[in-house]
Amino acid sequence: MTASGTRSILPPLSPEEARHSAAVAALIHAELAAAAGWLSFERFMELALYAPGLGYYSAGSFKIGAGGDFVTAPEVSDLFGRCLARQCAEVLAVTGGEILELGAGSGRMAATLLTELAAHGVLPQRYAILEVSADLAARQRSRLAQLPPGLRERVVWLERLPERPLQGLILANEVADALPCRRFTCRARGVRELGVAPGEGADPLAFHEQYAAADASLAQACRELRAALPAPLPEGYTSEVCLRVAPWIAALSECLGRGVLLLCDYGLPRSHYYHPQRGSGTLRCHFKQRAHDDPCVNVGVQDITAWVDFTRVAHAGLAADLTVSGFATQAAFLLALGLEGLVAEADDTVQRARLAGEARRLIMPEEMGEAFKVMALTRGCDVALAGFALQDLRHLL
Numbered sequence: 001m002t003a004s005g006t007r008s009i010l011p012p013l014s015p016e017e018a019r020h021s022a023a024v025a026a027l028i029h030a031e032l033a034a035a036a037g038w039l040s041f042e043r044f045m046e047l048a049l050y051a052p053g054l055g056y057y058s059a060g061s062f063k064i065g066a067g068g069d070f071v072t073a074p075e076v077s078d079l080f081g082r083c084l085a086r087q088c089a090e091v092l093a094v095t096g097g098e099i100l101e102l103g104a105g106s107g108r109m110a111a112t113l114l115t116e117l118a119a120h121g122v123l124p125q126r127y128a129i130l131e132v133s134a135d136l137a138a139r140q141r142s143r144l145a146q147l148p149p150g151l152r153e154r155v156v157w158l159e160r161l162p163e164r165p166l167q168g169l170i171l172a173n174e175v176a177d178a179l180p181c182r183r184f185t186c187r188a189r190g191v192r193e194l195g196v197a198p199g200e201g202a203d204p205l206a207f208h209e210q211y212a213a214a215d216a217s218l219a220q221a222c223r224e225l226r227a228a229l230p231a232p233l234p235e236g237y238t239s240e241v242c243l244r245v246a247p248w249i250a251a252l253s254e255c256l257g258r259g260v261l262l263l264c265d266y267g268l269p270r271s272h273y274y275h276p277q278r279g280s281g282t283l284r285c286h287f288k289q290r291a292h293d294d295p296c297v298n299v300g301v302q303d304i305t306a307w308v309d310f311t312r313v314a315h316a317g318l319a320a321d322l323t324v325s326g327f328a329t330q331a332a333f334l335l336a337l338g339l340e341g342l343v344a345e346a347d348d349t350v351q352r353a354r355l356a357g358e359a360r361r362l363i364m365p366e367e368m369g370e371a372f373k374v375m376a377l378t379r380g381c382d383v384a385l386a387g388f389a390l391q392d393l394r395h396l397l
């Protein structure tokens with residue numbers, strides 16, 4: 001679809017959004033000009049999402065929740081955080097220590113977790129949040145300020161990962177999919193890298209996708225990928241590869257002394273992710289609850305994500321001396337942690353019906369149940385994690 005074709009199916013930008021998007025586009029054009037007119041998709045995504053003060057996550061649009069661009073599991077229902085709290089309680093009972101949440105969004109999951117953990121009598125010593133978005137961090141502060149003092153006093157915001165290894169849990173819901181990724185297309189004579197160049201029409205702030213030779217790191221990653229896949233990728237096959245996963249997991253491993261790194265995200269094991277039939281990749285953009293696949297429009301005011309290759313995450317974990325202790329669908333994880341019981345014990349039929357609807361969104365295959373996966377990477381934590389008692393998909397990795 002062309003840029004104007006994509007725009008025609010999206011709600012129009014408000015004047016403020018148009019001004020903001022133009023500022024982000026101008027910044028990226030300046031970098032394009034300094035880079036001979038071509039940027040890798042990874043760099044384009046990094047600037048569009050995280051350019052200081054301007055990128056989608058760095059600046060102040062509403063983003064998450066019903067009034068924003070997309071809805072995440074903690075925003076669908078507190079049932080998600082209540083189930084997750086049971087998994088956290090089980091780990092904290094053994095390790096003690098703290099919880100570090102990466103990218104805490106609106107703060108809703110943190111509020112639910114702390115409230116539930118207090119009810120379980122297993123509170124973390126502190127609840128640290130590492131958030132790259134100043135705007136979202138402000139939302140988190142105002143939401144978590146409403147907790148009772150004994151809970152809110154445990155919450156701290158970090159500027160960077162802790163230097164001293166922690167005991168407990170590191171949680172990341174829908175963070176890995178926001179790591180900037182590279183894009184490639186298979187050609188008969190090797191892979192080509194898909195990046196971004198200035199648009200060719202009248203709009204001086206437009207972009208279009210353009211190919212360049214794959215550099216050594218991307219070519220090597222694609223060679224390894226193709227060697228590991230059961231079927232060859234056909235000519236024209238386009239997808240993504242996130243080379244930031246390994247350094248990210250390595251950095252998280254450095255700060256996990258004993259405990260569990262729990263990642264929840266939409267994603268697949270490698271052989272399913274790079275299936276020949278998934279020939280145009282998994283890149284998605286989100287704008288006002290509409291999903292589309294054109295990252296060159298609404299730059300800086302829409303989210304850009306790609307699904308997570310969980311085999312890459314598992315390999316990165318093993319390389320960082322972590323153990324892959326669990327891999328399951330979100331549905332299996334939540335059901336194993338007692339989702340149905342939480343619905344059944346609702347106070348009255350109206351509330352039960354509401355919770356049943358929310359639970360369906362979290363677990364039905366056509367909603368979030370199958371596409372979202374949960375992976376546990378652990379160190380020194382010999383607990384049979386309850387969330388993975390119903391399903392073990394590690395053989396697919």
Ligand SMILES: C[S@@+](CC[C@H](N)C(=O)[O-])C[C@H]1O[C@@H](n2cnc3c(N)ncnc32)[C@H](O)[C@@H]1O
Pocket residue numbers: 057064072073074075102103104105106130131132133136172173174175178179
């Ligand atoms: C899709 S939102 C998910 C928010 C929240 N976890 C939820 O489920 O509602 C992605 C979040 O990750 C944050 N983020 C992105 N990259 C990050 C990084 N490298 N470290 C920490 N947070 C990050 C964003 O600012 C945002 O809060």
